[in-house]
Structures are given as structure tokens and as C-alpha cells.
Amino acid sequence: MVTVMLAIGLSVFAQVSNSSDSILFHKLYNEALKNGETDMNLRYLTSRIGARISGSLQAQQTVEWTKKVLAQYKPDSIYLQPVTVPHWVRGTKEISYYTVKGRRVRMDVAALGRSISTDGLLTAGVVEVRSWAELAALPNKAVKGKFVFFNRAMDAGEIETFKAYLGAADQRAQGAIAASRRGAVGALVRSLTPAKDDYPHTGAMSYDTAVPKIPAAALSTNSADLLSDALKKDPSLHYTLRMHCVQLPDVQSYNVIAEIRGTKYPDEYVTVGAHLDTWDLSEGASDDGAGLVQAMEVLRLFRATALQPERTVRIILYMNEEAGAHGAIEYAKQARLRNEKHIAVIESDAGGFAPRGFRIETTPEAMARFQQWKELFIPYKAGDIQLQQRGVDLVPMKEQATALISLDCDDSRLFYIHHSVLDTYDKINPREVAMGAATMAAMVALVSKYGL
């Protein structure tokens, strides 16, 4: 152990002494903080375009607007990559309440993304579970013809909120399938947020062709607590839900791609991206508006600091991360068909808060390289570099890229607003977004200079 520390200590020292990288970092952060355009762009995106669920007019506007912004930053090339995406719409606001002794108590709900409608008012009993084991242990008659209410909360004591999220998100993703398999008529899922409030948080759910599709909705945490209490007093209460959502025909859409050609290895690629689409409940300032303007800013920062990458840097804005990652899958498919060599694929989709570092999936050898670079990021408070898979849009490149790199941000605030009406511009701090853009640009600069 002592030897290892020594070795790392020395190589870090060697790296830190590379003052040209330190100077480059300073230039990038300084430019982002003093002349950055992330805030101006995020304000435009959130106020002029707003929610941009895949398949929508606003999603198409986002494609056109980001292409225009990137063109202003003078890439060597810019183009749209066609991708076919689903088009789900919520329709009129949901109606939802439970009834005890003739009294209706209104619930705050939102259809989960991709859910079918209820086809009119759907009224049934409710059975509450907090785990798959609890559901499995229930006799058939306790589930059949009812709503299954998945009420496991995010673990408030978990320090990594992404872990707390993943520890409860299975209910949203798989709840309708598991409930339908047992003969339930609907799935109600506690919203994935640490807050106790009245805002439902939507997000992707799934169906399985082997069982009937049943409607699925998110309940606000206050509504979930109320319903849970009411069920304790009266397990036979009835719940009513009306959802108007519909899956429209698929739509022709696009990824947006811009490039700076590498001076030395133009056929080796370092990509940096974010996703164009959002859910429909809010303007998606955090998910992933911040990431989108950060990815575009990387191009601006390279141009403003006259940085010529040795490998080709590709800005890639993915369509439809939220409902199937069709854009990312198409990007990976095209890269494979063209036999493109990807050194690293980088993304920002962690909320746009104060950057802390990176979460990276890569080889041990490449990870050692990233750990050497760590010291360069520490003065910018972004030196927390850990091995972990995170980004949905990076996964399709898993077999083709040496490293999948996600910008990591302070994770305190994201899940309070994620996928809900609360994800608005005022929750985002301009300086944090600018710092994140510089942090991504710095990583792109290192990988495009040194390779992996």
C-alpha cells in the first residue's frame, strides 16, 4: 500500500508539473466564467422553447435552435443525424382521488412516460407494497383487479442521492409489468424525490409484451403518504384514476452533431454531449437543459481559446434520452457502421449543479491515467473521479469507446426537481453551469491531446 501511494504520489507530481495543462485549464475556466454563453443559452431554451418531449414541435425547435447556436461557434462541420423517435403525449391533466365513506380526497398524480390511458374513469381497490418480495407474497385475490401502490421511498440516509434514486426507480420502471403479471388493473408509484411535497415526478416506465399493458401514474410524496395512511384505516377504500395519455405514431427526428477536426489523429473521436429532449412537465432547465448548453459551450470554449485538438472533438446532442435513448442508439449504430474509433464519449446529464468531478467506466489502465489528471481538476473543486457507469446516452457506445465519462455534479438538489414541474430556470445557478462547461471542456482537451 505504501509503495502504491508513493508511485501515485510521484506520477501526480510529474503531472502537476506539466504547467501547459494548468495554463490551459485556467484559460478554459476563465473564459467560461467571464464570457460564457451557457446562461444566455439556457435562458433562451427554457423561456422560448420550454418543455421538449421527443416527437414534439418543441423538440424539433430545439434541434433547429441548437444547430444554429453551434453554427455560430464555427465548427469544422455540422449536421443532423436522422433518428426515428416515439411520440407520447399526456393529454389533459389527470384526474385522481380516493374515496372513503363517500368523501373524495384528491391526489396529485402524473402519468408515467409511455403509459397507456385509463380509457375513462378507472376505479378499483388498492394494495400497497414496498418491495418485490411483498408483492410476491400477496395472494392472487389481494392483487387481482386492483391498483398496486408501490410506496418505497428513496433512502433519505443515503449520501449518494443517485444511489437512493436507483434504489427506488425499479418501482417506476418495472411496477406496471409486475402488477399486470398478478392481474392488477393499474400501478401507482411514489414519486422519486427526497421532498415531502405535492409535485408528482414522471419518468420512463416499461411494458412487457407477455402481459397486458396497464396504466401507471406517479403520486406526489404527500399524496402517497396520505393514501398510505388512509389504507391503514380502510384497506377497502377505492381509488379513481383518469389519464388521457396516448402514444402517437413515431416521428422523424434528429441528433445534432458538430465537429472540430483533429490536427494529428482526425479519425480518432472524443465526443461530448447531452440530450435535447425533456419530459413534458417542465422546461427541463436541469434535465438536461444545463447539459445541452454546456455541451455547446465546449465548442465555443475551444474556439475562444484557440485550442486545436489533436483528435477530432465531436459535439453530439442526443434526441430522446428520456424515452428509450433512440438517439444514442442510432449514434452508436452509425459509428459502428463507419468503423469510427472512439477514444472517449463524455456527457453532462447530472443536473448542471456545481461540478464535483467525473464518473467513468473504463479499463484499469485508462483509469490510472484519469487519476493522474485528477490534480489538475482539484483547484476547480472537480477532482472527485470515480469508476462508475452512469450516463444513459453513453451505454450504447460501451463496446466501441475506451471510456464512458459522465460529468458529476453536486447531487443534493437534482431529485427535488427531477422530471417534475419544479425543474425550471430559477433552480439553476449560472456560475455552476459555467463551471461545469469548463470542467467538461478541460476533460475533452486532455483526452483529445493525450488519448487513453
Added chain:
Amino acid sequence: MVTVMLAIGLSVFAQVSNSSDSILFHKLYNEALKNGETDMNLRYLTSRIGARISGSLQAQQTVEWTKKVLAQYKPDSIYLQPVTVPHWVRGTKEISYYTVKGRRVRMDVAALGRSISTDGLLTAGVVEVRSWAELAALPNKAVKGKFVFFNRAMDAGEIETFKAYLGAADQRAQGAIAASRRGAVGALVRSLTPAKDDYPHTGAMSYDTAVPKIPAAALSTNSADLLSDALKKDPSLHYTLRMHCVQLPDVQSYNVIAEIRGTKYPDEYVTVGAHLDTWDLSEGASDDGAGLVQAMEVLRLFRATALQPERTVRIILYMNEEAGAHGAIEYAKQARLRNEKHIAVIESDAGGFAPRGFRIETTPEAMARFQQWKELFIPYKAGDIQLQQRGVDLVPMKEQATALISLDCDDSRLFYIHHSVLDTYDKINPREVAMGAATMAAMVALVSKYGL
């Protein structure tokens, strides 16, 4: 260098292997995150009491309310420490505009704390400076009878925003004195914020008995930019200011103190505190509402986890940090009179955002001890421990305490809202405040267990 690394490496290892401290940390954070009362208390403070400038009724209400809350957490003793404080009031909202070619352009301003009024409308020319050197270089006739407009912005490129703040705050603190010395009739100061917006940020200014007192006001950054542009076009424009502020007679007020007696060294003290008062423009959720509820939470966390400190832990809520730190000065005076031995004085007054670590002023020997503890804080993302003096309320204890310790928080957001109408409850994240409370409690636990 290699030897030093080795030595630190080994002692860190020894420390980390002390699993009882790790377990204690886990207990404290878990309790704060799952059952914490910081959010409930902050909501009460900001919505039911609100702004609480020293000398005000609300300041007195805060004394009474915090004493009540602390009493509920069952300290071994609780008492009020009398302290005489100034009582400055803003009065009616300020009137301010400049006039060019008969057209009035309204400016967003706020009197600086402790400023005198203008005694009716005050109209004069304006001379703009960005440094003391610029002011010194001006001929007397360019300054005499005018407003001096101090328009140096916070350095947007500075990574540590506290440094950027201190790099511009001298204008607010000393501007009126320097301007008056040159015969000016008033001081206008650019607000200390990284934002470009319409909100003036107030804060303490000073007078010197050697020169006449002149009124001093903060301009919003947008107003400052507008005025600066207008002066370029017409250096002879006139500026009008009316402020109604007045210094009322001093008021009897209090520090609030609660103690858990040390089991082994009851006569050795570890204090943990925050300040009761705010400026008058907002409810002070961040400055220092968050710190106040965190300091109280430390007591609750000790009781909830049945933690018995070996040294006496003293919660100290200081009155009047904002306008002279009279509470902290009185506390230090009383401690000196009683010859109390203070091991460490700890405070939270950095905004209540995600905790990053601590800023500490202490001896090299004690600092080595803190660096050993660092590894315990890293899993909670609060391992950034640096030598630096920060807390205003700690300074009076400089000669009497081994260490002055300030909780350090993510500094991205503070100065956007600091001392302005923007410092409201909605800017604060409940989880960040809870994490900060646990981080302080953990530091109190270590110092009260091991000493320094």
C-alpha cells in the same frame, strides 16, 4: 516530500481504522438526514419571524424562539447573555435616479447598513472609480461636492467566490470614509454579487470620526452598469438620492447559550454557533438562518444519538454579527473574565449550501490533527479542510481559543443572494442544511472527544 506523504499516509490509515469514529459519523449524518429538524426550524424562522436586524422586535423574537427550541432539545443548561446592540433602521424605501437632458432614469439602490440619511433629496454630480489609486489620482475639484461611485465588480474569474467578495468589499466598508476625506457628499457602491440583475445588496459600511459622515448606498449591478454607461456619454449628469435611514438608540439584546456538560473535562469548552440577526431586506434564510438552525441541530443530534462529550459543548447564538459583532465581542469578553479554556470555536455562516469541509485558523500542530480527521469527512463530501480565517463571530476569540473553525459550504450561490431581498427560504436546499448540521456535529464530536 516523499517522507512527509508517507507519514501522512500512515497516520491517516491509523485514523481511518478507528471505526468507532466512523460509526459515530454515520449515526450523526443518518439522524440528521432522516429525522433532522433543520428544515422545519428554518421554515418557521423565515416565514414566522422573517428579517431580524439587530435591535428590532424580530431580533428579540428570534432570541426567544431559539431559546425555546434549544430548551426542547434538553441541554444541561441554557441562558441569555446580555449584550447592547445598535439599532439602525432603513425607513421608507430609498428614492434614486440620475438625470440626463431632463430625463430621470431610476436606479435600484439600498442604503448600506449604518449609513446616515440624505436629509431630503441630495443631488450632485458623480465621479466613477474602480480602485483606491484611481480615487487618489483625481484632483480635488473632480471629487468635492460629488458622489463617488465605486464600481469595481467582483472578479468573475476567481474560483473562490469568498475571495472575489473580499476583493470588492473594501469599497462598501471604506468607500464613504475615503470619499468624505476628499470632500464628496455621498458614496455609491456597486452591489457585491456575480449576477447582472436589479437587486441591490446591502451590508455594513463604516464611518471615521476624523471626517464628516456622508450617506452611502448600494446600486444593483444593472443600475451600476447603466450609470457607468451614462457617465461615459455625459460626465456632468446629476444624481439624486434620498434615504431615510436612522440610527436609533442602542438596545438591550442577548446572545443565546445552551450547554452539554463535558463528562471528563467540564471546564474545557468547544463552542458551535451562528448568528441570530440578519440585514433587513430579507428573511435571511442563507445568512444566517441556515447556520442558526444547524447550530441548534448540533444539540439535538448529540441528544438523539446519546453522545456524551468529554469536554463541554456550548451552543452559542450570537446577536449582531452584521453590524459590529457586538454579541461575539461580549461573548469573548465574558469568557476572558471567567478565564474559560476554549479548545475550539466553531461556526456556520457560509450560506448553508452543500458542505465541503472547514476553514480553520489554528496552530500547525492542531492543523495536523485536523488533517488526520479529514478522511472521516471525505465519505460525506466534506473533506476539504484548509487553513484560513473566515468567521466574523470567531475573531474576538482569536487569543483565547486553540482553533477558530468555520464550516465551508459550496460557494457558488451565496453571493447571488447575500444581503439582498433574494435571500429567501426557496433558495435553500433542506438536504444541504441537514448535511451541514451533521458535518458540524461531527467536528464538535471529534474536538470534544480528542481535544486539540
